[in-house]
Amino acid sequence: MRTWEQVVAFAVGLPEVEESTWYRTPALKVAGKGFARLRDEAEGGLVLMCGLDEKAALLASGDPAFYTTPHYDGYGAILVDLGRVDPAQLEELVEEAWRLKAPARLRRR
Template identity: 65%
Template sequence: MPSWDDVVRIGCALPGVEESTSYRTPALKVRGKCLVRLRTEAEGGLMIVCPLEEKEALLASGDPAFYTTPHYDGYGSILVDLTKIRLDQLTELIEDAWRGKAPKTLVRRHDENSAL
């Protein structure tokens, strides 16, 4: 079962990502843009930004790791139950969030360095 420490380790391995806060809760940001936020609200979970189409597909998959609340209706983010998600799924979602928020030059540089 992944923890917030795993989220930080995964996220901070990506260029430009740093620990921060959002709505007074722990978060990861790239160049000031939120990627991931640990929710402390009653429903808990981890908020990860993603395109609406991806959110809809994750919810339609029936995987119990993914859910939403009315507050997030129409918003490009998915809520994740850390007790139910696999580490590989979490890693992919965090990297996808980073790719969507990081400056394109940073993503391109990362991809070029990874290809070496």
């Protein structure tokens, strides 16, 4: 099982990541743009930014670690159950979420 603290510990290793808040919940940002946040509506739930194609693929995989709600329909974010997600896959998704929001100068590093 992964925790928010473990997500933060990994993410702060990426360039210019800062802990912050987003919609009054703990979040991670790069250059002032949010790419991950802890949901207060669902214990253990994590919102990660992603492309719509990636979201569709994760949902189609049938992996119970990934889900969505009607609120996120048509929006580039996937919900992740921290209690079920594979740790290596989570790190990959966090890094991809960072890439989506990071300025080009940081992505080139």
